[in-house]
Amino acid sequence: MIEALLGGLVGVVAALLLVLVRRRRAVTPSKRRILFPYVGTQLSPAALDAALRNARVEHATLVPAYLAPVPLTLPLDAPIPGQCTRAFELQEAIERRAAAAGVAVDERIGPGRTVRHALRQLLEQERYDRIVVAAATAHSDGLSAADVAWLLEHAPGEVVVLRPANDAALAPV
Amino acid sequence: MAAGVGKTFRMLAEGRGERDAGRDVVIGYLEPHGRAETEAQAAGLEQIPPRTVRHRDVAVRELDLPAVLVRAPAVCLIDELAHTNAPGLEHGKRYEDVADVLAAGIDVFSTVNVQHLESLNDQVAELTGVRVRETFPDRVLAGADEVVLVDLTPAALIERLRAGKVYAAERVPAALNGFFRVENLEALREIALRQVAEDVEARRQRELPSRRLDRAVGERLLALVSPHPEAQRIVRRAWRSAQRLGAELDVLIVLGPSPSAAEREQVGAFRRLGALLGAHVLVEQGEDVVAVAARVARERRSTYVLMGAPAPRRGLRRLGEPLTDRLLRALPGVDVRIVADRSGCER
Numbered sequence: 001m002i003e004a005l006l007g008g009l010v011g012v013v014a015a016l017l018l019v020l021v022r023r024r025r026a027v028t029p030s031k032r033r034i035l036f037p038y039v040g041t042q043l044s045p046a047a048l049d050a051a052l053r054n055a056r057v058e059h060a061t062l063v064p065a066y067l068a069p070v071p072l073t074l075p076l077d078a079p080i081p082g083q084c085t086r087a088f089e090l091q092e093a094i095e096r097r098a099a100a101a102g103v104a105v106d107e108r109i110g111p112g113r114t115v116r117h118a119l120r121q122l123l124e125q126e127r128y129d130r131i132v133v134a135a136a137t138a139h140s141d142g143l144s145a146a147d148v149a150w151l152l153e154h155a156p157g158e159v160v161v162l163r164p165a166n167d168a169a170l171a172p173v
Numbered sequence: 174m175a176a177g178v179g180k181t182f183r184m185l186a187e188g189r190g191e192r193d194a195g196r197d198v199v200i201g202y203l204e205p206h207g208r209a210e211t212e213a214q215a216a217g218l219e220q221i222p223p224r225t226v227r228h229r230d231v232a233v234r235e236l237d238l239p240a241v242l243v244r245a246p247a248v249c250l251i252d253e254l255a256h257t258n259a260p261g262l263e264h265g266k267r268y269e270d271v272a273d274v275l276a277a278g279i280d281v282f283s284t285v286n287v288q289h290l291e292s293l294n295d296q297v298a299e300l301t302g303v304r305v306r307e308t309f310p311d312r313v314l315a316g317a318d319e320v321v322l323v324d325l326t327p328a329a330l331i332e333r334l335r336a337g338k339v340y341a342a343e344r345v346p347a348a349l350n351g352f353f354r355v356e357n358l359e360a361l362r363e364i365a366l367r368q369v370a371e372d373v374e375a376r377r378q379r380e381l382p383s384r385r386l387d388r389a390v391g392e393r394l395l396a397l398v399s400p401h402p403e404a405q406r407i408v409r410r411a412w413r414s415a416q417r418l419g420a421e422l423d424v425l426i427v428l429g430p431s432p433s434a435a436e437r438e439q440v441g442a443f444r445r446l447g448a449l450l451g452a453h454v455l456v457e458q459g460e461d462v463v464a465v466a467a468r469v470a471r472e473r474r475s476t477y478v479l480m481g482a483p484a485p486r487r488g489l490r491r492l493g494e495p496l497t498d499r500l501l502r503a504l505p506g507v508d509v510r511i512v513a514d515r516s517g518c519e520r
Contacts, residue, residue, distance in 0.1 A: 113295070
């Protein structure tokens with residue numbers, strides 16, 4: 001009888017612990033926001049992981065923003081389904097990685113005539129505490145040196161520039 | 174397109190046309206550049222004298238905004254929309270002055286060169302090697318009821334320049350060797366033509382949704398989302414389904430009576446995303462999400478409703494009917510699809 005009671009008690013405690021663990025792992029959005037603009041169809045996992053680590057340490061929401069150049073043949077506010085398809089593939093890959101890291105994300109697509117114009121519009125529209133960007137390397141897409149220089153000169157607040165290691169591009173889902 | 178093509182002349186001609194049609198037209202600000210043709214075109218139109226402001230010991234002529242508002246004509250002609258005002262005036266930029274004039278119910282005709290458009294600034298700088306400092310936001314152009322392109326071939330513009338119709342004789346050689354080179358003017362002309370073509374297309378697209386709704390046949394999807402970042406995956410999934418079905422997509426956000434700042438921010442983000450997707454973002458307020466969603470689905474003739482898994486019901490809410498059941502009951506004949514959260518799944 002006592003053994004049965006103890007067994008039941010252990011079961012209840014285990015269940016409570018499970019509930020506590022589950023609640024702790026739930027990803028909740030934070031008021032602090034780290035803007036993570038990226039370009040192209042390939043994104044370095046090393047750069048993303050660095051941005052996620054940054055966000056996790058600061059208990060911040062990561063705001064990955066796919067910069068989508070809009071060709072001159074289209075109005076700036078025209079639908080861009082091709083770009084959105086590519087952006088969505090990357091966004092879903094990013095969300096999976098962020099979920100595994102326990103970081104809340106709030107995805108964006110930032111259109112513009114050029115990467116720099118898209119960046120400028122993004123900075124005007126978004127609320128953020130810090131910007132993390134990956135610079136272009138021979139192995140992965142990123143912001144060009146000129147765009148990084150522009151960002152450092154014009155973006156208010158702290159800018160962290162990452163030079164990703166030589167790794168495979170983030171695979172779209 | 175560029176200085177000297179005849180923008181101010183055309184603006185004045187439009188103004189004269191309005192005046193001849195019986196409207197009260199005044200010139201709010203004119204930059205004649207000493208061009209005889211322009212001054213002749215302005216003759217006979219009432220002109221509000223510009224005010225003179227001293228800036229760095231130089232007398233600068235500026236639009237007299239208070240005088241325009243007091244005069245309150247039906248139409249006001251205001252030259253050089255991208256102009257930066259001297260410090261100390263009501264606004265930093267002339268397009269902001271124009272916004273005040275428009276807000277007062279006065280129609281405005283204005284002029285601008287294509288290189289001043291903010292979104293084209295980088296491109297123009299790359300093409301011509303000249304960085305234009307005075308810019309204005311694209312939304313100002315998008316808000317115009319009508320955009321008229323004043324076009325001139327580069328050869329004709331250079332001819333006008335050489336004939337002294339654009340700048341005084343002493344400035345002509347420098348202009349010809351600088352900005353007014355044929356290749357620059359050709360690039361600017363191409364950009365200007367494209368920009369106006371975009372504007373025409375954008376206006377056509379804006380008129381389409383209502384027409385499409387009138388002849389709604391086939392599938393129409395409604396994504397029911399909350400104003401939170403996690404809801405983006407529902408929009409993504411719904412958009413992909415809409416693409417496959419060749420269907421229109423509506424995105425419905427139902428807000429409570431007093432949405433938080435974060436919720437309002439998300440609504441803005443959803444609107445921008447909707448524009449990029451070609452989806453229609455609808456924002457409604459209401460306490461009962463099901464009632465609002467059912468009404469909107471009927472109005473939009475939706476055939477599918479996509480939504481995220483409802484939050485677990487706690488406390489007394491467990492006694493009530495689940496949200497999905499209520500929605501199915503409220504929308505007989507409409508498919509309701511629950512979009513799973515796959516972000517936590519193994520890769």
